[in-house]
Amino acid sequence: MIKQNTIEQIMATVKVEEVIEDFVSLKRRGVNMIGNCPFHDEKTPSFTVSPAKNIYKCFGCGKAGDSVRFMMDHDAMSYPESLRYLANKYNIEIEETVNTAEELAVKEVTTSYYIINEFAQSYFNNSLFNTNEGKSVGLSYFKDRGYNESIIKKFGLGFTTSDKNDFTKTAISKQYNIEFLKKLGLTSQYDNDFFRSRVMFTIHNLSGKVIAFAGRTLSQDKKTPKYINSPETDIYNKRKVLYGLYFAKQSIRKEDECIMVEGYTDVITLHQYGVDNAVASSGTSLTVEQINLVKRYTPNIKIIYDGDAAGVKAALRGLDLVLEQDMNVRLVMLPDGEDPDSYLKKVGIEEFRKYLKEKEQDFLFFKTNLLLAEAGDDPIRKSKVLKDIVQSIAKIPDNIKKQLYIQKCSTMMGISEEILIGETNKVIKANQKQQHFRNKRDQPNHVDDSTFLNQKTQPYGTQIGPAKQVVTGDDYQEKDVLRILISHGNLPLKDDSEMLVCAFIIDSVKDEIQHFDNELVKTMFTMAIEQFNANGKIDINAFTSSNDEQVRLLAIDFLADPYIYASWEEKGLQFQTQKDPENNQEKDAIQSIKRFLFRKQGKRIDQLEIKIKELSVTPGSELDLIRYIKAYRIVQTQRTKMAEELGSVFLK
Numbered sequence: 198m199i200k201q202n203t204i205e206q207i208m209a210t211v212k213v214e215e216v217i218e219d220f221v222s223l224k225r226r227g228v229n230m231i232g233n234c235p236f237h238d239e240k241t242p243s244f245t246v247s248p249a250k251n252i253y254k255c256f257g258c259g260k261a262g263d264s265v266r267f268m269m270d271h272d273a274m275s276y277p278e279s280l281r282y283l284a285n286k287y288n289i290e291i292e293e294t295v296n297t298a299e300e301l302a303v304k305e306v307t308t309s310y311y312i313i314n315e316f317a318q319s320y321f322n323n324s325l326f327n328t329n330e331g332k333s334v335g336l337s338y339f340k341d342r343g344y345n346e347s348i349i350k351k352f353g354l355g356f357t358t359s360d361k362n363d364f365t366k367t368a369i370s371k372q373y374n375i376e377f378l379k380k381l382g383l384t385s386q387y388d389n390d391f392f393r394s395r396v397m398f399t400i401h402n403l404s405g406k407v408i409a410f411a412g413r414t415l416s417q418d419k420k421t422p423k424y425i426n427s428p429e430t431d432i433y434n435k436r437k438v439l440y441g442l443y444f445a446k447q448s449i450r451k452e453d454e455c456i457m458v459e460g461y462t463d464v465i466t467l468h469q470y471g472v473d474n475a476v477a478s479s480g481t482s483l484t485v486e487q488i489n490l491v492k493r494y495t496p497n498i499k500i501i502y503d504g505d506a507a508g509v510k511a512a513l514r515g516l517d518l519v520l521e522q523d524m525n526v527r528l529v530m531l532p533d534g535e536d537p538d539s540y541l542k543k544v545g546i547e548e549f550r551k552y553l554k555e556k557e558q559d560f561l562f563f564k565t566n567l568l569l570a571e572a573g574d575d576p577i578r579k580s581k582v583l584k585d586i587v588q589s590i591a592k593i594p595d596n597i598k599k600q601l602y603i604q605k606c607s608t609m610m611g612i613s614e615e616i617l618i619g620e621t622n623k624v625i626k627a628n629q630k631q632q633h634f635r636n637k638r639d640q641p642n643h644v645d646d647s648t649f650l651n652q653k654t655q656p657y658g659t660q661i662g663p664a665k666q667v668v669t670g671d672d673y674q675e676k677d678v679l680r681i682l683i684s685h686g687n688l689p690l691k692d693d694s695e696m697l698v699c700a701f702i703i704d705s706v707k708d709e710i711q712h713f714d715n716e717l718v719k720t721m722f723t724m725a726i727e728q729f730n731a732n733g734k735i736d737i738n739a740f741t742s743s744n745d746e747q748v749r750l751l752a753i754d755f756l757a758d759p760y761i762y763a764s765w766e767e768k769g770l771q772f773q774t775q776k777d778p779e780n781n782q783e784k785d786a787i788q789s790i791k792r793f794l795f796r797k798q799g800k801r802i803d804q805l806e807i808k809i810k811e812l813s814v815t816p817g818s819e820l821d822l823i824r825y826i827k828a829y830r831i832v833q834t835q836r837t838k839m840a841e842e843l844g845s846v847f848l849k
């Protein structure tokens with residue numbers, strides 16, 4: 198564990214703007230700095246960094262925090278990883294609390310594993326570039342594939358000669374522990390080299406450490422396995438690794454999409470052509486752990502399949518679990534006999550990207566089409582298809598998505614929506630029963646350690662459970678509107694207009710007042726409306742000299758420094774906006790109200806979602822369900838429009 202005084206030293210040293218500027222270009226704006234938010238897609242910067250307070254906040258998506266939080270969110274780091282990163286950036290020596298002997302032993306072993314793998318990688322790399330066999334066999338293979346030297350170095354490619362034990366002998370001469378070499382699968386039980394006459398692919402973990410290798414034979418001998426891999430160790434669990442993710446993660450976040458291919462070589466070729474968001478599940482069929490890794494960066498996966506239909510059908514079965522994780526999955530089938538590597542080289546990058554765009558299909562529709570085509574007119578086989586599809590739909594956690602799939606699949610299959618809804622509900626109920634049974638039987642609170650790090654997307658949970666809680670607490674927005682009302686209310690909205698800020702604010706939010714969360718704000722707004730109705734303006738003194746202490750204090754707060762936001766959502770942090778000359782009361786008021794209404798609509802959407810979830814599992818309520826879905830879509834559309842005006846992404 199990192200010692201508390203080290204943590205304090207890190208916190209005292211780091212400058213939030215310096216940490217963030219490694220990833221986001223920031224411009225000074227008054228006392229703050231702003232830039233395009235790295236957490237959501239935006240054209241108008243709303244990501245604000247306050248060097249004075251050492252914090253950041255995005256007014257588009259609401260992400261906020263300090264330097265440690267930034268690295269956790271941005272690079273999917275754990276808390277200690279983030280601290281270590283920052284300590285390293287600022288050359289702060291980390292002091293750790295004394296571990297138990299057992300902890301120390303484990304740590305020593307894993308540290309040794311990393312060191313040995315690092316050595317092996319440089320050995321393999323050296324064999325590739327500096328031995329005759331490496332140059333004539335390995336390097337020419339990679340060159341034939343079209344790899345340039347920089348991509349070979351980046352991905353840590355290498356070669357092992359036909360020599361029986363040169364690697365092991367070299368390693369031992371350098372005092373590396375033979376038992377560790379065996380554990381890592383680099384040395385065989387007879388003390389010979391495990392990888393021989395192979396081109397070598399290095400497998401990295403998320404922070405770029407070498408955790409395993411894959412060796413590909415270039416021999417045509419059918420008895421030689423094409424690929425052999427390192428065994429699983431304390432540092433390598435193949436279910437939890439995606440090949441290339443270390444190099445792809447930034448790009449996946451930026452593109453908001455992860456491209457998944459089948460092989461190591463596909464990943465490398467794609468990266469060389471600038472498709473930096475490609476990874477491979479390499480050797481295993483896709484696992485939940487791998488999907489959760491991707492989910493840290495994006496909810497969107499595009500899977501590229503080589504053009505042979507036989508393999509695809511088998512692969513489809515595994516994909517239901519991606520639906521369970523509430524990911525959006527699209528598939529692209531390459532033309533017959535092509536893999537990404539071959540096809541990309543054939544048509545070039547422009548055509549390749551175009552092909553992906555044109556041919557991508559939603560996973561479930563793809564599956565429906567494929568199964569339907571196979572079933573033909575056979576009614577029995579068709580009803581099997583129905584069951585199969587309904588199983589998939591039932592796994593989608595989000596009810597709105599579920600409803601949309603039902604609509605589309607109903608058209609595709611020529612079956613009424615009602616039947617599909619009924620069948621889906623049957624499956625959901627059966628699953629719930631099963632889950633209930635399982636929960637009773639198993640330890641209920643098993644948490645996959647990978648979910649701890651999941652900052653970007655919070656899963657709803659994998660089965661239909663209790664409806665998501667309505668998020669309450671619009672304190673911040675409500676207070677912000679009230680702040681403007683009290684601090685600027687009697688000023689004209691624009692220099693040349695007759696309208697006062699208070700008239701504009703009251704007119705915009707009067708219908709919302711009954712929905713206010715904060716009772717104090719509600720009271721003060723009601724006071725303001727009464728004053729406005731009586732005198733056409735608001736009476737500031739009535740607030741500042743009110744007998745109600747809470748009213749008085751809050752009003753004074755607003756007036757004392759109108760540019761300090763009353764509170765930061767949940768955090769209780771203070772945030773100073775800039776006193777820009779053009780950031781006048783008009784802009785301030787309009788923006789603030791828009792944000793406020795935007796948030797209120799978000800809550801309405803949450804409420805509708807809950808209602809729809811309830812209805813979708815209530816038999817006989819299909820008509821109501823459709824009504825609510827329509828209402829939901831209307832509010833969604835309004836909110837999207839508002840989001841565009843606010844220059845923020847449409848989140849919910």
Ligand SMILES: [Zn+2]
Binds near residue numbers: 234237244256258
């Ligand atoms: Zn944002």
